[in-house]
Amino acid sequence: xxxxxxxxxxxxxxxxxxAASAAAEPRPSNFIRDAMIEDLKTxxxxxxxxxxxxxxxxxxxxxxxxxxxxxxxxGLADEFGGKTNLRFDDTNPEKEEQEYVDSIMKDVHWLGFExxxxxxxxxxxxxxYEWAVKLIKDGKAYVDDLSAxxxxxxxxxxxxxxxxxxxxxxxxxxxLDLFERMRKGEFPDGTRVLRAKIDMASxxxxxxxxxxxxILHADHHRTGSKWCIYPMYDYAHGQSxxxxxxxxxxCTLEFEDHRPLYNWFVQNLGIFPSQQYEFDRLSLTYTLxxxxxxxxxxxxxxxxxxxxxxxxxxxxxxxxGYTAEAVRNFCAxxxxxxxxxxxxxxxxxHFVRExxxxxxxxxxxxLRPLKVVIDNYPDGQVEELxxxxxxxxxxxxxxxxxxxxxxxxxxxxxxxxxxxKYYRLSPGVEVRLRYAYFITAKSVxxxxxxxxxxxxxxxxxxxxGGNAPDARxxxxxxxxxxxxxxxxxEVRLYDKLFAKPDPNDVEEGxxxxxxxxxxxxxxxxxxxxxxxxxDAPVESRYQFERLGYFCVDPDSKPGKPVFNRTVALKDxxxxxxxxx
RNA sequence: UGGGCCGUCGACUAAUGGUAGGUCAAGUGCCUUUGGAGCACUUUGUCUAGGUUCGAAUCCUAGCGGCCCAGCCA
Numbered sequence: 315x316x317x318x319x320x321x322x323x324x325x326x327x328x329x330x331x332x333a334a335s336a337a338a339e340p341r342p343s344n345f346i347r348d349a350m351i352e353d354l355k356t357x358x359x360x361x362x363x364x365x366x367x368x369x370x371x372x373x374x375x376x377x378x379x380x381x382x383x384x385x386x387x388x389g390l391a392d393e394f395g396g397k398t399n400l401r402f403d404d405t406n407p408e409k410e411e412q413e414y415v416d417s418i419m420k421d422v423h424w425l426g427f428e429x430x431x432x433x434x435x436x437x438x439x440x441x442x443y444e445w446a447v448k449l450i451k452d453g454k455a456y457v458d459d460l461s462a463x464x465x466x467x468x469x470x471x472x473x474x475x476x477x478x479x480x481x482x483x484x485x486x487x488x489x490l491d492l493f494e495r496m497r498k499g500e501f502p503d504g505t506r507v508l509r510a511k512i513d514m515a516s517x518x519x520x521x522x523x524x525x526x527x528x529i530l531h532a533d534h535h536r537t538g539s540k541w542c543i544y545p546m547y548d549y550a551h552g553q554s555x556x557x558x559x560x561x562x563x564x565c566t567l568e569f570e571d572h573r574p575l576y577n578w579f580v581q582n583l584g585i586f587p588s589q590q591y592e593f594d595r596l597s598l599t600y601t602l603x604x605x606x607x608x609x610x611x612x613x614x615x616x617x618x619x620x621x622x623x624x625x626x627x628x629x630x631x632x633x634x635g636y637t638a639e640a641v642r643n644f645c646a647x648x649x650x651x652x653x654x655x656x657x658x659x660x661x662x663x664h665f666v667r668e669x670x671x672x673x674x675x676x677x678x679x680x681l682r683p684l685k686v687v688i689d690n691y692p693d694g695q696v697e698e699l700x701x702x703x704x705x706x707x708x709x710x711x712x713x714x715x716x717x718x719x720x721x722x723x724x725x726x727x728x729x730x731x732x733x734x735k736y737y738r739l740s741p742g743v744e745v746r747l748r749y750a751y752f753i754t755a756k757s758v759x760x761x762x763x764x765x766x767x768x769x770x771x772x773x774x775x776x777x778x779g780g781n782a783p784d785a786r787x788x789x790x791x792x793x794x795x796x797x798x799x800x801x802x803x804e805v806r807l808y809d810k811l812f813a814k815p816d817p818n819d820v821e822e823g824x825x826x827x828x829x830x831x832x833x834x835x836x837x838x839x840x841x842x843x844x845x846x847x848x849d850a851p852v853e854s855r856y857q858f859e860r861l862g863y864f865c866v867d868p869d870s871k872p873g874k875p876v877f878n879r880t881v882a883l884k885d886x887x888x889x890x891x892x893x894x
Numbered sequence: 895u896g897g898g899c900c901g902u903c904g905a906c907u908a909a910u911g912g913u914a915g916g917u918c919a920a921g922u923g924c925c926u927u928u929g930g931a932g933c934a935c936u937u938u939g940u941c942u943a944g945g946u947u948c949g950a951a952u953c954c955u956a957g958c959g960g961c962c963c964a965g966c967c968a
């Protein structure tokens with residue numbers, strides 16, 4: 315492969331490894347791709363292919379921020395014919411669980427990626443231990459008896475250098491003995507650590523003799539009780555990369571300060587020189603992407619679980635109805651850089667609409683029913699009218715929709731006193747019922763509270779199907795459902811989980827939970843759906859015409875489907891109305 | 895205030911010393927049996943000040959602003 319070819323990647327990938335690669339489009343340049351092109355050109359790693367890895371810690375569910383990392387790790391490697399491992403960074407047994415491992419694998423697959431090797435940092439515990447022994451023998455690591463608190467005090471501050479531990483000058487023999495006994499479980503948690511001997515005066519705090527191993531008498535989800543000492547991230551991550559011969563190790567910006575340490579271990583161990591590259595973490599308005607905070611929402615039952623459709627987790631947005639392709643397109647479009655910024659949620663929603671617009675069958679559903687009686691329509695008559703399934707996709711075909719004398723329309727679609735620019739049904743106004751007839755509102759029936767409970771209309775039999783033989787026009791088309799044939803359904807309308815663009819923007823003393831939007835979920839118990847939806851399978855997606863995209867929730871029961879609103883359609887009228 | 899990183903339309907991101915472009919958002923119009931979709935058009939940007947250069951978003955200097963780092967978390 316020549317450098318010239320590399321500089322303009324093909325628009326489609328020849329690899330069939332990932333579903334995601336099939337839809338690949340020309341991507342804008344970014345600094346990591348540039349580095350790969352350069353490294354291939356200069357044969358930095360000889361003839362080795364690009365090797366990346368996606369390294370989640372199994373201590374929570376993956377979210378949309380991880381999707382960006384996944385698309386980068388897998389996408390970039392795939393683009394250059396390279397490989398990507400899924401590696402669980404499981405060095406902290408106290409926080410990690412098999413449930414998270416399972417969910418992560420499921421989510422990566424759902425996104426459309428297939429890893430080459432499935433790896434665990436815990437698979438390397440033995441090798442890591444041997445390397446620690448080597449560093450001790452080389453006089454580059456020592457066992458420290460200081461307490462956590464004392465270590466902290468010795469570390470110094472941002473502006474003052476640290477002080478050396480009194481245990482820093484132990485001999486390799488003594489360190490070897492102590493480290494061995496740490497491993498054997500002779501010491502309680504927290505009594506000793508193994509530290510790298512680097513520089514207590516470094517302006518980079520990560521280089522001030524960082525802890526490599528701590529004692530933790532805890533069962534590990536994979537290694538059980540085999541170990542009671544566990545490596546720290548900094549001592550495990552780079553070496554794991556090295557073992558897997560990762561060429562380009564991508565991580566987020568906050569690890570920039572760790573790179574010198576990453577390189578220190580590589581150099582002093584003399585192992586495969588993986589190179590770390592840091593990119594900007596994804597931030598989205600009205601969204602929290604912190605595992606700690608998402609965990610809190612779950613644990614305190616502020617949401618229904620990790621897969622609550624309001625959660626930014628991949629399981630949440632999947633349940634909400636987002637498609638993997640939409641998420642991938644989004645990730646490709648937002649690019650990657652070293653700038654810390656916040657993307658507008660609207661950007662994500664755009665890609666969801668764009669994808670669903672192409673694939674979601676159209677269907678009619680009335681969320682807030684208002685009864686309409688067609689006075690001049692024959693009692694008891696039912697017509698089966700033709701409706702097209704997807705105007706964006708001719709192959710989607712047509713279906714029959716029953717029409718009768720009594721219908722439901724949306725309450726929003728009738729106004730007794732229409733405001734300016736309101737084109738929908740109102741007294742004396744003629745509109746089109748989609749795929750049916752032109753109707754004209756004649757009168758209303760109100761209850762004791764003065765609310766409109768029924769609208770009486772007449773229809774023009776000559777407009778069957780929705781066209782007038784005299785070519786007269788109507789200003790609007792509204793959707794409807796035949797009352798007698800309607801399917802009763804629960805519909806869950808989701809909105810942003812948080813009321814503020816920055817959920818962390820709180821008053822003194824308040825927590826981010828104060829910004830939770832109490833209206834983020836509105837449940838409609840009895841929406842009226844066209845009968846074709848009776849057997850819609852879980853996770854199937856539809857466009858409810860003029861309303862938005864909806865998908866079938868797993869809570870659905872036979873005869874009583876539950877639909878989630880994925881995202882509303884863009885609403886020009888709402889905009890006009892809001893402006894006044 | 896020590897160190898690291900970063901400043902381009904409202905948001906995100908290109909331009910790799912040579913025309914500041916794309917996407918989202920916003921607005922206008924066209925079209926429409928979804929006030930959807932689509933199409934067309936429009937508005938708005940190189941943090942500041944110096945310097946180098948025929949030419950600077952890009953290189954240099956100095957400011958200013960933002961983010962990250964003092965876990966035996968990752």
